[in-house]
Amino acid sequence: MFLLFFRINPSLIMRTLNLFLPSLALGSAISTRQDSFQTKCAKFADKINLPNVRVNIVEYVAGGTNVSLPDNPATCDATYQSVSTDFCRVAMAVATSNSSEITLEAWLPRNYTGRFLSTGNGGLNGCVAYDDMAYASGFGFATVGANNGHNGTSGEPFYNHPEVVEDFAYRSVHTGVVVGKQLTKLFYEQGFNKSYYLGCSTGGREGFKSVQQFPNDFDGVVAGAPAMNFVGLTSWSGHFYPITGSNTSDTFLSADLWSVVHDEILRQCDDIDGAHDGIIEDPDLCHPVIDTIICTPGSNSTNCLTGAQANTVRQILSPLYGVNGTLVYPRMQPGSEVGASAIYYGGSPFSYSTDWYRYVVFSNPDWDPATLNSHDIAVALAQNPYNIQTWDADLSPFRKTGGKVLTYHGLMDQIISSEDSKLYYSRVAETMNLAPSELDEFYRFFQISGMGHCGGGDGAYGIGNTADTFNGVAPENNVLMAMVQWVEKGIAPEFVRGAKFVDGVGSEVEYTRKHCRWPRRNVYKGPGNYTDENAWQCV
Numbered sequence: 001m002f003l004l005f006f007r008i009n010p011s012l013i014m015r016t017l018n019l020f021l022p023s024l025a026l027g028s029a030i031s032t033r034q035d036s037f038q039t040k041c042a043k044f045a046d047k048i049n050l051p052n053v054r055v056n057i058v059e060y061v062a063g064g065t066n067v068s069l070p071d072n073p074a075t076c077d078a079t080y081q082s083v084s085t086d087f088c089r090v091a092m093a094v095a096t097s098n099s100s101e102i103t104l105e106a107w108l109p110r111n112y113t114g115r116f117l118s119t120g121n122g123g124l125n126g127c128v129a130y131d132d133m134a135y136a137s138g139f140g141f142a143t144v145g146a147n148n149g150h151n152g153t154s155g156e157p158f159y160n161h162p163e164v165v166e167d168f169a170y171r172s173v174h175t176g177v178v179v180g181k182q183l184t185k186l187f188y189e190q191g192f193n194k195s196y197y198l199g200c201s202t203g204g205r206e207g208f209k210s211v212q213q214f215p216n217d218f219d220g221v222v223a224g225a226p227a228m229n230f231v232g233l234t235s236w237s238g239h240f241y242p243i244t245g246s247n248t249s250d251t252f253l254s255a256d257l258w259s260v261v262h263d264e265i266l267r268q269c270d271d272i273d274g275a276h277d278g279i280i281e282d283p284d285l286c287h288p289v290i291d292t293i294i295c296t297p298g299s300n301s302t303n304c305l306t307g308a309q310a311n312t313v314r315q316i317l318s319p320l321y322g323v324n325g326t327l328v329y330p331r332m333q334p335g336s337e338v339g340a341s342a343i344y345y346g347g348s349p350f351s352y353s354t355d356w357y358r359y360v361v362f363s364n365p366d367w368d369p370a371t372l373n374s375h376d377i378a379v380a381l382a383q384n385p386y387n388i389q390t391w392d393a394d395l396s397p398f399r400k401t402g403g404k405v406l407t408y409h410g411l412m413d414q415i416i417s418s419e420d421s422k423l424y425y426s427r428v429a430e431t432m433n434l435a436p437s438e439l440d441e442f443y444r445f446f447q448i449s450g451m452g453h454c455g456g457g458d459g460a461y462g463i464g465n466t467a468d469t470f471n472g473v474a475p476e477n478n479v480l481m482a483m484v485q486w487v488e489k490g491i492a493p494e495f496v497r498g499a500k501f502v503d504g505v506g507s508e509v510e511y512t513r514k515h516c517r518w519p520r521r522n523v524y525k526g527p528g529n530y531t532d533e534n535a536w537q538c539v
Contacts, residue, residue, distance in 0.1 A: 037110050040187070041088035047186055048090070053179060057091035061107075069130065073152040076127035084138040086110040088187065094179055096149065100163035102172045103147040106183045107133050113140035115484070116184050116192040118177050118218070120203020124168070124352045126150035126157065129203070135467045136198060139480070142188070144180030148172045155355025156365075162385065165360060169386035170213060173206045177217050194487055198480055200224035200454035200465060201416065204407065208424075209390045211405050215398035220483040221405040224465050225416050225454050228390045228424055229329060233416060235377040236320045236329035238353030240344040242372055243315050247347035251312045253305070258341035260303055261313055264293045265334045274524030275535075279450040279459045281522050283333035283411055283418070290314055316345065322374045322381070330419035339414030339452055360385065393424070393431035399442045404486050406444050406479060408496060408515075410451025410461065421445060425518060436519055445518040446496045460513035462499030471499040471509060493517070495538065500531075514538070 038060045045058040061067055066080040067089065087109040095101045105128055119132040128145045136143040149167025150157035158165050167175075177195075185191040197207045197218045204226030210217045227233055245251045253261070265288045266278060273281035280286055290313045295304035305313070320328040332340065344350055349369035358367045361380045381389075398405070409418040425445050429436065450459010455469045462471040464478030471477050475485040475493065482493040495514040502508045511531035516522045516538035528535040 037086065037088075041108075044088060044090070044187060048183070050179060050182055052095040054093045054095075055090065056093065057089065059089050060086070061089050062086055067130070067134075072130075073127065075153040076125065076151075078127075078130055081130040081134050083134045085140075087137050090183060092179075094146075094175055096167055096171050096175055097163045099161070100149055100167055102149050102167060102175060103128060103151070104176050104179060105130075105133065105145050106180050107137040107143045108184065108187045109137045109140055109142065111140045112142060112188055114188075114190060114193040115141045116181060116195040117141035117143050118173060118180060118195075118197050119143065119145040120173065120197070120199025120201075120206040121146075121148045122201045122203060123153060124155040124158075124355055125153045125202070127153065129199075131467060132198060132203075135470075136480070139473070141196065142180070142184040142192060144176045144183075146172045146176040155352065155359050157359075158355070159359040159365065160363060165388075166386050169388040170206075170209050171386075173210060174214050174217065177210075177214075194219045194484075196480070196483060196487075197221040197223070198465070202227045204228070205230060205390045207405070208407075211395060211398045211403070212390065212392045213387075215395075215401050215403060219401075219403055220487040221403070222465065222479050222483050223405060223407045224479075225409050225413055225418075226390075226407060226421065226424075227416055229420055230388045230390055231377075231380050231384055232320075232329040232389070233420065234353050234356045235372070235380060236417075237344060237350045237415070238357065238369060238372050239320055239377075240316060241347075241349045242370055243312055244345050244347060249347070250306065250308045252347055253309050253312060253341070253345065255338075255341050255346075256302065257305065257309065258337045258345060260293060261290070261305075262335075262337040264288065264290075265337065268292075269334060273522065274526075275530035277459075277530040280333075280335040280411065281449045281524075282447075283335055284422075286334045288317070288334055290317075323378050328377055328381070330417055330423055332417050333411060333413070333419055336412050336414045336452070339412065343414055356380075391424070391427075393427040395428060395443065396432060399432075402442075404442055404444075404483065404492075406446070406483050406486070406493065408446045408448050408451075408463065408465070408479060410453060410455075410457060411447055411449045412451055412457045412459070413453045415453040418447060422518065440492065440517070444493060446493075446515050447518060448496065448498055448515050449513070449522065450500070451498070460498030460500040460511065460515070462501060462509070463496050463515075469499075471497075471512075497533070 041060040063085040087107045090106040093101050094104050117136045119129040126147045128147050133143045133145045149164050149172045195218050199207050204223040205228050207221045207223030268288050269280050269286035272285050290310045293304050294310050319331045322328045354369040409421040451457045451461035462469045475482040476497050485491045500510045502510045512533050514533050520538040522536050523539050525537045526535050
């Protein structure tokens with residue numbers, strides 16, 4: 001992710017999807033005998049004759065079982081995938097040039113709804129998002145997923161291999177869509193009616209890349225926590241290590257001290273929204289003063305900061321500027337300190353940033369991430385291979401197709417600052433000269449308070465973007481189904497309802513909250529407890 005690759009609670013997707021989609025049970029019940037669907041799948045390999053496509057596996061998979069993934073790279077951290085519905089699995093390799101190819105899978109479900117969907121990826125990863133494929137195919141989408149043109153989570157395959165970089169920048173997803181749509185038409189007599197995209201992090205960037213560069217690929221795009229402004233993001237995530245230093249540096253803060261910082265930020269900012277709930281509803285209004293926790297003479301240094309440590313916090317909560325004072329990337333939003341301390345502030349370089357600079361920017365495996373400076377960043381920004389920045393702000397071609405894009409971003413995101421999504425929204429509004437009410441026709445952005453990176457967090461983060469955040473199929477509770485309703489019925493989402501789970505993934509719902517459509521903000525008005533979604537108002 002940038003993240004990080006989600007692992008699924010193996011029973012969650014089967015339990016929840018079978019509860020809300022009883023038709024899936026029919027597929028499972030008849031999967032033990034050779035029926036017409038199984039026969040169709042068994043014969044499908046003979047029908048596939050597509051340019052540049054090498055078919056490796058065509059097999060029938062029964063719902064309620066696990067797909068074994070013996071060839072999945074170890075760093076992708078998935079040796080199997082639990083699935084909830086019967087489908088025909090096609091695994092293949094697709095050449096993208098004379099020296100590059102992608103690994104592509106298509107899962108064609110029995111309970112097909114006439115909808116096609118592509119998944120995305122995370123981080124610098126060459127990992128098929130099998131978890132998202134299982135999630136979407138369970139809803140009856142003909143689903144594809146690709147590996148971004150390389151295997152594993154390292155960026156080393158980019159080294160002196162521009163074709164692999166091109167696959168990562170845009171070509172893998174687009175190629176998967178082209179081939180996937182052909183396979184869908186070949187397998188189902190009716191073809192497909194609508195096409196969708198679902199991804200977060202790098203997957204969010206890939207969704208917007210499709211919107212910007214391939215406006216006809218999708219009717220509806222759900223793009224979470226997008227890793228847009230990609231080179232700026234990669235530079236920003238790499239600049240934390242020179243700030244904190246190693247864990248022996250006087251500028252370094254331990255995880256315990258970051259908890260102290262977080263508690264102080266909550267003390268200063270939690271109540272701004274009107275509710276004392278441990279969540280910063282609007283980080284834009286939070287500008288913490290760190291001097292309040294600087295150690296005084298004789299104080300306990302385990303509960304306060306030295307001057308050097310306080311300066312570290314100030315730098316981390318500030319935007320990153322480059323040469324000539326140009327903005328490279330906005331600040332890390334306050335409230336994300338605890339999660340980010342384990343990823344960015346732990347006294348080690350961030351591997352994705354290191355790999356990008358080593359294997360793409362400088363083509364030097366020995367480049368030292370501790371030396372990253374504004375001149376290095378300027379070189380990287382000027383390079384921008386295959387326009388991987390994904391920062392184009394004129395979405396007119398996509399708008400003209402009638403396409404819709406829904407983006408969301410967690411306000412506790414510890415990997416990609418939510419400030420960047422707001423910055424991009426403003427760029428689109430300015431470039432297209434559109435007011436928010438006009439952007440609402442095709443582009444809606446929702447801030448998800450209390451959500452970390454693509455999921456998790458302290459608040460109502462369960463919005464149905466993955467199986468880990470599933471809380472039903474009603475469009476108001478599920479961003480994917482909200483997009484389906486917007487595209488197919490013309491009913492645009494006015495809010496995204498999130499669920500706060502009692503004990504984490506798939507557990508009992510403690511409370512729900514309606515997350516506002518940007519640029520409106522959520523404010524506690526009462527009466528009632530902050531756990532009552534009706535006590536909040538979008539203003």
